[in-house]
Amino acid sequence: MNEAIQVEDAVSSTAGGKRPLYAPRVPIYPKRVSGTFRRIKWIALVVLLGIYYLLPWVRWERGVGVPDQAVLIDMPARRAYFFFIEIWPQEIYFLTGLLVLAAIGLFFATALAGRVWCGYACPQTVWTDLFMWVERVIEGDRNARIKLDRKPMSLNKAARKIAKHATWLLIAFLTGGAWIMYFNDAPTVVRDIFTLRASETVYFFVGLFTATTYLLAGWAREQVCTYMCPYARFQAAMFDEETLIVTYQDWRGEPRGRHKKGQSWEGRGHCVDCNQCVAVCPMGIDIRDGQQLECIGCALCIDACNGVMGKLGLPGELITYDTEANQKARREGRPPRYRLVRPRTIIYALLLVIAAGALLWGVTFRPSLEINVLRDRSPLFVTLSDGSIRNGYTFKILNMTRRARDFTLDLSGVDTATMKVIGLDEAQTRRVHFAVKPDTVASYRIYVRVPRAAVTDEQMPLNFVLNEQATGESTIYRTVFRGPGE
Amino acid sequence: MPTKIEKDAITGTETTGHEWDGIKELNTPLPRWWLYVFAACVVWAIGYMILYPSWPSLSGHTDGLLNWSMRAEIVDRMAEARAAQKTFYDQIEASTVEQIQSDPELLNFALAGGRAAFADNCAPCHGAGGAGAKGYPNLADDDWLWGGDLETIYTTVRYGIRADNEDTRVSDMPRFGADELLEPDEIDAVADYVLSLSSGKPIERGADIFAENCAACHGEKGEGGREFGAPRLSDGIWLYGGDKKTVVETITNARRGVMPAWIGRLDGSTLKMVAVYVHGLGGGE
Numbered sequence: 001m002n003e004a005i006q007v008e009d010a011v012s013s014t015a016g017g018k019r020p021l022y023a024p025r026v027p028i029y030p031k032r033v034s035g036t037f038r039r040i041k042w043i044a045l046v047v048l049l050g051i052y053y054l055l056p057w058v059r060w061e062r063g064v065g066v067p068d069q070a071v072l073i074d075m076p077a078r079r080a081y082f083f084f085i086e087i088w089p090q091e092i093y094f095l096t097g098l099l100v101l102a103a104i105g106l107f108f109a110t111a112l113a114g115r116v117w118c119g120y121a122c123p124q125t126v127w128t129d130l131f132m133w134v135e136r137v138i139e140g141d142r143n144a145r146i147k148l149d150r151k152p153m154s155l156n157k158a159a160r161k162i163a164k165h166a167t168w169l170l171i172a173f174l175t176g177g178a179w180i181m182y183f184n185d186a187p188t189v190v191r192d193i194f195t196l197r198a199s200e201t202v203y204f205f206v207g208l209f210t211a212t213t214y215l216l217a218g219w220a221r222e223q224v225c226t227y228m229c230p231y232a233r234f235q236a237a238m239f240d241e242e243t244l245i246v247t248y249q250d251w252r253g254e255p256r257g258r259h260k261k262g263q264s265w266e267g268r269g270h271c272v273d274c275n276q277c278v279a280v281c282p283m284g285i286d287i288r289d290g291q292q293l294e295c296i297g298c299a300l301c302i303d304a305c306n307g308v309m310g311k312l313g314l315p316g317e318l319i320t321y322d323t324e325a326n327q328k329a330r331r332e333g334r335p336p337r338y339r340l341v342r343p344r345t346i347i348y349a350l351l352l353v354i355a356a357g358a359l360l361w362g363v364t365f366r367p368s369l370e371i372n373v374l375r376d377r378s379p380l381f382v383t384l385s386d387g388s389i390r391n392g393y394t395f396k397i398l399n400m401t402r403r404a405r406d407f408t409l410d411l412s413g414v415d416t417a418t419m420k421v422i423g424l425d426e427a428q429t430r431r432v433h434f435a436v437k438p439d440t441v442a443s444y445r446i447y448v449r450v451p452r453a454a455v456t457d458e459q460m461p462l463n464f465v466l467n468e469q470a471t472g473e474s475t476i477y478r479t480v481f482r483g484p485g486e
Numbered sequence: 487m488p489t490k491i492e493k494d495a496i497t498g499t500e501t502t503g504h505e506w507d508g509i510k511e512l513n514t515p516l517p518r519w520w521l522y523v524f525a526a527c528v529v530w531a532i533g534y535m536i537l538y539p540s541w542p543s544l545s546g547h548t549d550g551l552l553n554w555s556m557r558a559e560i561v562d563r564m565a566e567a568r569a570a571q572k573t574f575y576d577q578i579e580a581s582t583v584e585q586i587q588s589d590p591e592l593l594n595f596a597l598a599g600g601r602a603a604f605a606d607n608c609a610p611c612h613g614a615g616g617a618g619a620k621g622y623p624n625l626a627d628d629d630w631l632w633g634g635d636l637e638t639i640y641t642t643v644r645y646g647i648r649a650d651n652e653d654t655r656v657s658d659m660p661r662f663g664a665d666e667l668l669e670p671d672e673i674d675a676v677a678d679y680v681l682s683l684s685s686g687k688p689i690e691r692g693a694d695i696f697a698e699n700c701a702a703c704h705g706e707k708g709e710g711g712r713e714f715g716a717p718r719l720s721d722g723i724w725l726y727g728g729d730k731k732t733v734v735e736t737i738t739n740a741r742r743g744v745m746p747a748w749i750g751r752l753d754g755s756t757l758k759m760v761a762v763y764v765h766g767l768g769g770g771e
């Protein structure tokens with residue numbers, strides 16, 4: 001891989017105490033930068049944070065007695081609302097579908113353009129970016145902050161530090177608050193929090209998210225990406241030679257060195273060792289060392305270098321988004337080729353379309369009615385005094401709409417079977433009429449009776465046919481009727 | 487033992503000094519805050535072990551300063567549940583079984599409570615769901631020894647059958663064979679007659695023996711005698727078995743089934759709930 005300088009033979013790495021077992025953290029002071037990618041990052045931040053903080057306040061009328069919040073996960077009532085969609089707990093698989101979609105989307109985006117999630121959209125990046133902006137506003141840009149940290153404590157320093165941490169805590173509190181607003185009605189819970197009427201759970205979670213936001217975005221920052229995050233470790237495994245990644249074009253930049261005005265560019269690279277790419281990096285790395293684990297692909301080094309190149313009158317893109325294959329080609333003088341459409345990306349795109357289609361189809365064609373028939377298991381069947389056989393069933397109807405509905409229930413499959421529904425009709429019949437209240441699960445006990453002579457087998461197929469007269473919608477539940485057999 | 491420590495040119499980090507099939511590993515130091523988090527976990531663990539039960543001893547375990555136990559939690563939860571159900575229990579206490587059955591909300595509660603109590607107390611003999619077994623009546627069918635209306639079921643549940651209680655239901659079937667009240671061939675004849683009753687076409691043989699000895703309790707046409715708990719012989723439901731051999735055995739040695747008296751063993755509300763539940767198993771009258 002690279003040249004190894006032989007140090008010593010057969011010596012323990014801790015012998016002589018040359019190097020600490022645990023490395024103290026190197027403080028990072030990212031410098032302010034402007035450019036295309038910085039602008040894209042700001043836009044992404046505003047859009048994503050805007051959605052996060054404002055979405056719970058959007059209203060959606062659903063009727064009396066129903067929450068009017070557009071996006072709400074109502075735990076006590078066990079419903080999830082998303083604008084016009086209402087999900088029951090039995091339909092939790094939609095969440096699975098959404099997660100599958102998110103995962104495939106991530107793989108697709110990474111195969112195309114590298115760690116775009118990490119650099120632009122990840123909550124850790126977005127909140128750390130915001131916190132760093134606050135720090136820059138209060139304490140000043142990179143050099144000012146380094147100087148401030150080196151100075152002893154003074155009124156000025158204390159005031160700035162307190163202001164910064166207070167602002168961080170405020171943002172963290174708003175973040176925690178916004179989180180619980182997805183699970184409670186926003187106006188109500190905000191009022192309750194400040195009048196000390198909210199439940200312990202609410203205060204706990206607001207506290208938890210305040211603490212974690214403050215710690216992760218204020219203190220941990222790049223440590224999360226380098227040491228804690230699992231995505232960081234496998235993102236790189238999702239690249240191939242045709243993936244666009246933040247690349248320092250070393251064939252153009254090397255050999256690097258200081259450049260005085262008027263000097264010739266012959267026999268040297270374009271990199272003037274200004275170290276701006278290192279200064280602006282939120283991870284504190286040097287992209288000129290090549291692809292590395294810590295690079296989150298935020299492209300701020302591209303903006304920084306382009307700025308310097310512009311001032312020197314050189315073409316930009318010394319650091320740029322490029323593929324490994326292209327770098328190889330450029331180094332050898334061949335023309336570069338962008339293969340964004342290749343088997344890997346085609347397959348990901350296809351999977352994405354299929355998964356999205358399945359999800360959409362599932363949501364659109366959800367049944368608004370579900371029936372469950374639970375056969376009695378003990379006793380399997382009962383012999384009555386006239387010799388006929390009786391089976392018991394518990395019938396549950398889930399009315400997932402917000403209006404009362406009328407149904408008829410019919411028996412089919414065993415011609416001589418009759419049924420009695422407890423609470424509805426005391427007579428033995430083959431058809432029952434009943435109504436189900438809106439948004440409820442109605443439960444009925446049904447006893448089906450068959451004359452002994454008609455019970456020809458230990459297990460005979462029996463069907464319950466549910467009909468809604470108003471819409472003509474019909475559902476069949478297939479079950480069995482058990483008897484003693486021959 | 488590390489054999490050859492090398493230094494990576496780019497990062498300046500040394501390798502561990504080992505090589506596995508040509509693969510070498512950089513010995514990057516851990517961040518110091520990891521160590522602090524680990525130390526914090528150790529402190530937490532020590533605190534936890536002091537406060538909660540943690541260390542086993544030869545015959546028990548340390549209790550922890552908070553004296554927390556899972557069993558105590560359960561007892562508390564049960565008491566909480568009981569307190570929450572108090573309104574229902576009070577109403578059931580104050581109502582008759584008929585009143586409970588006619589109030590939908592109370593009925594719902596009683597059925598649930600009855601099912602739970604039934605599973606614990608009655609199912610060992612009567613089977614889950616009242617399915618029954620040989621010698622233990624099926625409670626889900628419409629054949630009753632002593633009566634299947636709500637009040638009668640309630641009485642049976644409370645006082646039992648041939649139980650240790652002065653109000654228990656008692657009856658005695660004579661041991662026709664063992665006490666030599668009938669000859670073996672007479673028993674054989676009446677057994678045939680009894681079996682023919684279920685078909686609706688009784689035979690001649692054994693009819694007069696039946697009329698003399700059995701009809702007094704079991705009814706002239708074998709329709710049963712509920713004051714005596716005498717089973718109905720003219721249906722297809724048999725408590726001990728409907729084959730000839732078993733019927734002969736029943737006549738010869740008689741049957742004296744026993745059911746405990748639950749009054750005093752279960753509280754008043756539970757008794758009512760069980761009665762309502764049993765009535766609702768499908769065969770209640």
